[in-house]
Amino acid sequence: MPVRRRRSTALAAAVATAAALGATVLVTAGATTATAAEVPLKDYELTWGIKQTYRNYVGMFGTFTTSGGATQAAGNGAFTFVDGTGAYDTTGHTVDLAFKGGLVSKSTAHGFEITLTDVRFDSKAGEITADIKKVDTSAGAPETTEGDDVPLATVAVTREMKDMATTLTAEAGEYLGSASYAGAAGDPLTVVQKTSPSTPPASPSSSPSQTQTQEPSPSASQTAPTEQPETESPAPTPTKTTEASPSASATKGEVADGTLGWGVKQSFRAYVVGPIAKGRVTVSGGATQAAGNGAFTFKDATGTYDTDADKLTAAFQGAVNFKGHESGGTYGLDLTLSNLKATLDGGSGKLSADVNSLGTLTQGVVLADLKARSADLTAEKDVITADDVAATLTAAGAKAFGDFYPAGTALDTVDLSVALSSDAQLPDGGSSGTTGGTGGTGGSAGGSTGGTGGTASTIGGTGTTTGGSTGGGSLATTGSDIPGPALAGAAGVAVAIGAGAVYATRRRRTQQ
Structure with a gap:
């Protein structure tokens, strides 16, 4: 099948920014410098279960194995990918994040092994992508299919980026082994920052007149900046509380x-x-x-x-x-x-x-x-x-x-x-x-x-x-x-x- 070539986070953010600002300069393939409209992001986590019925199927006769910091919730639950980094476009109010961690779905009895890596979330495109390698031995001789930045699902992006509805793509159906997945509802998607900063991050130094932004907040409707609230915050920094000491009740x-x-x-x-x-x-x-x-x-x-x-x-x-x-x-x-x-x-x-x-x-x-x-x-x-x-x-x-x-x-x-x-x-x-x-x-x-x-x-x-x-x-x-x-x-x-x-x-x- 056709392979979508991977694009770097910096290049993707630069292209998005240039389009949002109506820039006349040409963004070259080697561009790596963030513009004044970009804020770097880090320490994000993405949690998505793909599709609950798919997990049930694999769990009956196979296994899920996570690596590189990725984890799976107890009871054959959803998967979490970590150390998300990328950029926030303060003009278009969109984020582009790449996450660490791998996931292998394998069933020897049914002859398949599917590996997902380089999971990404792009709120502007409203999609989840990943690099996928599929080895199919159900017909005898192994048949391997690979793809970079394969679109797995479209996402109904919300400001909070929590429990966002997803719809599986035709590519997801092809790689996961069921054409009926195309257009089917996937599991909800949540993207959050793992650790909130103790103090609000400063605005980029190259744009001192820009209103200070604490946390990125992708707009589901891509509203113009003048129509946005003064402070965007999909994940407000919680008030720090001191952890309770052990109970003083009877032992x-x-x-x-x-x-x-x-x-x-x-x-x-x-x-x-x-x-x-x-x-x-x-x-x-x-x-x-x-x-x-x-x-x-x-x-x-x-x-x-x-x-x-x-x-x-x-x-x-x-x-x-x-x-x-x-x-x-x-x-x-x-x-x-x-x-x-x-x-x-x-x-x-x-x-x-x-x-x-x-x-x-x-x-x-x-x-x-x-x-x-x-x-x-x-x-x-x-x-x-x-x-x-x-x-x-x-x-x-x-x-x-x-x-x-x-x-x-x-x-x-x-x-x-x-x-x-x-x-x-x-x-x-x-x-x-x-x-x-x-x-x-x-x-x-x-x-x-x-x-x-x-x-x-x-x-x-x-x-x-x-x-x-x-x-x-x-x-x-x-x-x-x-x-x-x-x-x-x-x-x-x-x-x-x-x-x-x-x-x-x-x-x-x-x-x-």
Whole structure:
């Protein structure tokens, strides 16, 4: 395919400035000197998930790997690229930023490896671009396609540059493996400065009469400078606050409240609502699930703590049910986890739950071994927080999942927050999820309570939609968004069908 050649940040900014000012001078290919209308930018971050259904697809049988400072949010979340540098055009109120970090999407089973680097955001053009290398081995011999500054999505630019709507391009569909992506809604895009300066940056010295500008603010409508507010600021510098010292409350006692965030395992969630299980995920009893078949939040914690001994025991309300493989009203998969309980002692601990599998209840099953990033349990403003706690499947947990995953498998990480007093403010936990009411339309599976108390909420099945965007089930269940090279091969289909058959068989053996 045609290759778009990379242009330097300085040259792009110079061309944009010359056009905005109506300059008569010729901008040459070697131009590197910024004009008076440009302000240099640095320390920006770009967060974009590409498309949630694409992440679900890759996560089912493949992996995402970040490098060069790029990261991925827990639960197969969005990607963040760092160290963004570039220029702000104070005349046109536009920014052009280039970011560091790489991303590799790979599935050996389906024969593809896609590498993204040099991610860029140009607010004037309203687009995201990247250098892409795609290696396709689905047909046998490797076939490599490369492109520089490939346009991945158009962006509806806003002044704040947060949660901007994106639309995937035809090039994105070609490189990601699905023509149906062209024109489809992508994940929202956010571009922010990581560290705000302690003092407002001065205006360029070459233009002393210019009104001082604190932070760049691209105008979605490209309004003339005279119509802009006197100070542009997409990310106002926050008032500096002194970090709270450790709580002076009692060092041991009873937990007043708390939340536990856990996705179980992202690939399992995608499998349940995918084309093999054709099922649904249901939360109840006060539990919530993040949009797009995301992670779960369990609430209303009770338990005890001892910050001197670095010990915590907390039990949480709510349940989650996984149901699929329906045949004649009978389900090969019907698994409910409820009454979750987490313990930590010096940074290590256990995660247990009551497990109801195909109608058989087993209480207090230790599902995972936990390992916190720090052994210390320190209260800040009467709240103990332990995020990104590693969870590893136990032998008992493997049995609970019908030996679908072997013991030792890494599960989704766990986020714990417990309040030590009734007036302590817990971090936001799962407010974007759903609880109660009616969730997305399921597949052939009927409604499920999935636990005790409350009205169930479901995600998955055919054509699920959450919050106005396609949910986690759509790619897997409709098939229309599945990348062509991936499931087109007979080997890939065999792997998927085999996984479903093995799971259903193991569940029945466990029940027997």
